[in-house]
Amino acid sequence: MSNKEKFLNLVSEEQSNTLQNLKERKKNRAMLRExxxxxxxxxxxxxxxxxxxxxxxxxxxxxxxxxxxxxxxKENLTLETLVKLQVVLEIPLLVTCIERAFDEIMKTHKVEVIQDYDIPENITISVKQNSPVVKKISFKQETETYNYFSTAN
Structure with missing residues (x-):
């Protein structure tokens, strides 16, 4: 396609799907990352x-x-499939927001942790009071409930 043809397509009065396609790609980006x-x-x-x-x-x-x-x-997994995977493999898959918070704390406070899928019953992370960001994260395996609190100073 010549530059002239490309230009004429850009200024064409016909409806273009480009904007819609970009919105779809942006919407799917988070799902693909997960x-x-x-x-x-x-x-x-x-x-x-x-x-x-x-x-x-x-x-x-x-x-x-x-x-x-x-x-x-690239698969859009159902909740049923995710839960089956967690049970069969005995690893947490539905806690990515907590993992991101852990990663942020580890980077902010220069702490290194080797990831292990054996999760203890309770996880608590404490951060110094003079720290610019304070976060409290708790995880209870038996109830499968997660709490995430964030307070920026």
Whole structure:
């Protein structure tokens, strides 16, 4: 397509789908990030358990193709599938907002933690009072409830 044709398309009076397409891409960006994050966690857990994708498919009672879609990081997972994955793999997948808060605290306060999927019953992070940001995060495994509080000074 020549530059003249491109220009004429830009100034055309016909409706363009470009704006709508951009809105859709922006809307899906967050979902894709979460899906990729979940895919990474699933892959890491499979490696730890020394499971194949086929074995995970059997445990989830789905086809190997479905597991392949999950691991691709491009699948829009249902809540039912997410919960099944959490139960079968015994890892938290639905706590990404808490993980982001942990990451922020670790970066802000220069603390390094190696991530482990064995979650204790209670997690508490304390930050010095003179810190620019104070956050309190609590997690209770038995009730599956999460609390996240943030106060900026």
């Amino acid at each position: 899906s990729q994050s979940i895919a990474y966690k699933v892959l890491m857990r499979l490696e730890t358990l020394k499971w194949t994708q086929k074995r995970l498919a059997e445990k989830l009672e789905v086809t190997p193709q479905q597991v392949s879609k999950i691991i691709s990081g």
